[in-house]
Amino acid sequence: AETKKIAVIAGDGIGPEVVAEAIKVIRKTEEVFGYKFEFEHGLFGGIAIDERGTPLPDDTLQLCKNADAVLLGAVGGPKWDNNPKELRPETGLLGIRKALGLFSNLRPAFVFDCLIEASTIKEEVLRGTDLIVVRELTGGIYFGEKFRREGPNGQEAVDTCVYSVPEVERIARQAFEIAMKRGKRLASVDKANVLESSRLWRETVIRIAADYPEVELEHVLVDNCAMQLLRRPTSFDVIVTENMFGDILSDEAAMLTGSIGMLSSASMGEGSFGLYEPVHGSAPDIAGQGIANPIATILSVALMFRLTFGYEDAASAIEAAVKSVLDAGHRTGDIAVDKSKAIGTVAMGDLIAAAI
Amino acid sequence: AETKKIAVIAGDGIGPEVVAEAIKVIRKTEEVFGYKFEFEHGLFGGIAIDERGTPLPDDTLQLCKNADAVLLGAVGGPKWDNNPKELRPETGLLGIRKALGLFSNLRPAFVFDCLIEASTIKEEVLRGTDLIVVRELTGGIYFGEKFRREGPNGQEAVDTCVYSVPEVERIARQAFEIAMKRGKRLASVDKANVLESSRLWRETVIRIAADYPEVELEHVLVDNCAMQLLRRPTSFDVIVTENMFGDILSDEAAMLTGSIGMLSSASMGEGSFGLYEPVHGSAPDIAGQGIANPIATILSVALMFRLTFGYEDAASAIEAAVKSVLDAGHRTGDIAVDKSKAIGTVAMGDLIAAAI
Numbered sequence A, B: 001a002e003t004k005k006i007a008v009i010a011g012d013g014i015g016p017e018v019v020a021e022a023i024k025v026i027r028k029t030e031e032v033f034g035y036k037f038e039f040e041h042g043l044f045g046g047i048a049i050d051e052r053g054t055p056l057p058d059d060t061l062q063l064c065k066n067a068d069a070v071l072l073g074a075v076g077g078p079k080w081d082n083n084p085k086e087l088r089p090e091t092g093l094l095g096i097r098k099a100l101g102l103f104s105n106l107r108p109a110f111v112f113d114c115l116i117e118a119s120t121i122k123e124e125v126l127r128g129t130d131l132i133v134v135r136e137l138t139g140g141i142y143f144g145e146k147f148r149r150e151g152p153n154g155q156e157a158v159d160t161c162v163y164s165v166p167e168v169e170r171i172a173r174q175a176f177e178i179a180m181k182r183g184k185r186l187a188s189v190d191k192a193n194v195l196e197s198s199r200l201w202r203e204t205v206i207r208i209a210a211d212y213p214e215v216e217l218e219h220v221l222v223d224n225c226a227m228q229l230l231r232r233p234t235s236f237d238v239i240v241t242e243n244m245f246g247d248i249l250s251d252e253a254a255m256l257t258g259s260i261g262m263l264s265s266a267s268m269g270e271g272s273f274g275l276y277e278p279v280h281g282s283a284p285d286i287a288g289q290g291i292a293n294p295i296a297t298i299l300s301v302a303l304m305f306r307l308t309f310g311y312e313d314a315a316s317a318i319e320a321a322v323k324s325v326l327d328a329g330h331r332t333g334d335i336a337v338d339k340s341k342a343i344g345t346v347a348m349g350d351l352i353a354a355a356i
């Protein structure tokens, strides 16, 4: 097979530890399936601020642009939280999304059977929850003009939320395509009773819907969606929404599954290029101890194989390996009921790689 | 006692039915405590659109301005959902908030013991939840400039989110004052890692905090707050946030208590003027059947007595009456376990009035 280039940006905190296990799993798929990968490592986030004075060095960006896909660990930590804006890890995150044109963030939220009790939601409400949030990632209030000005009553701060028709079209189309491959139900979330950008969003989604007559479309106001996720999580299949609402709702959805430490995400650009990362953060409190759970990052590799490379066999094999290791009772500390039997990051990576 | 003027806008759906019971309870407090109230009724929402061609007629607004407090039932319904913007009930809602200067929306979210099982959250996580969301109500993206324009890639829609220092100061101060009367813990929610308005928000809250050294202040990012509400709802006391985030988080908080049909709200202006309404909507599906639960509206009266009139005795008496009626096992259909024993709206109002 053709050699695929993966840019690896391990980042901060537990990032390097979980990424190392993901690479171990990728190497194993080379052996088993005959695929070939080449890794190039780049500095990003807090470590890049420390070593290079910027969260997103040019060569890291270039390395990502030259790659077929990006594997990201996690960025950030208290050390950089009070830095000025240009020297904060999240500025790098927003920068890389924009620079790579990653307009769509896919966040599957489902329940691992072995973790169903970890949720604060009742088991009978949660069981069967399996949804995906499709979040627009390079538009809206995140990227609109922001400034301060003197107003009639003193200083004012302004953020601007802008959406263009083509921006909504491409994310809507992607959401419909995903819905077609899943349960054929799409909830489009907006605040059309208040926001002009939401009215444009809704009109555009309705227009695109004409091309997907098989998909059942509902429009849900964002406040109502925040409620319905709690009341009837199993009723959702695909949720598509704009950047800011998606930030809030995807975190709510992930948390309610109780499996937040196990969930992966993909941020996609045009074509098949994508950046893959675990939903969890850099967890500075447990960094360097070898106890972090690498499963979310390993499952991000499965997403990469499926969405960027089309290696469905290897993607399914990774997912099956994770399931079999969990079914055999192996747990890292974060998901162990009996903490004394918990295994470490490397041991978990070894077990999953071996199960492929 | 001096006669207090209450503007009554019953609105749509079950609004008139639940408001009638609230008035019954107010009348009973006149007998018991010697207070005096005068009611003036105004048209608002869908019914005003039908009868007067506008959701917020001038005379209704004038009537509210001349009153000491406003009691609102509920507005809206599918009948008006596809109307143009000027002819939609929520346009009236936004209009009345702005015109009356109701800059602060208070949404207590707590659990009724008898309803704890109605929540989808596990009882052990939920028990003891008792928080209040203080939402800024007349600023931010709700009221900023909104328009369409031609951009380089076709049509664009723009919303503008603006906050001035004095706007943040007054809501922050109110939240700190409320925290001082409660558990002295305040969570200020923003998205300071992305939004300029959130950075101004956070700076201002920090500055105001100097006047309230006893209040323990934490800053929570909005996405994280959406998660923490699910993970540790009991850890929150007062949550203060801007308009859009407050819309989402207050609904999430209300839903997680499982008591959403019982929760009341207050929207306050300068001084003691306030508009009081149940959190639930107009429930057109059950309107006119005499089965709606009037408790949220009756508890809104308790809030009115406490916050606008300073009638703490009557406010507590109403709350105690609701509790005693529930403790005696009386339930409307929405909260009845055995639906065949459910009582109607009027019977519930009678029981609560009698218990005062």
Ligand SMILES: CC(C)[C@H](C(=O)O)[C@@H](O)C(=O)O
Binding pocket: A090, A093, A094, A247, B193, B194, B223
């Ligand atoms: C760190 C922050 C800028 C980022 C966002 O808001 O997009 C994060 O919350 C996320 O969801 O990836």
Ligand SMILES: CC(C)[C@H](C(=O)O)[C@@H](O)C(=O)O
Binding pocket: A193, A194, A223, B090, B093, B094, B247
């Ligand atoms: C109807 C709508 C405009 C309103 C809002 O978003 O403020 C409602 O959701 C609320 O919370 O009172």
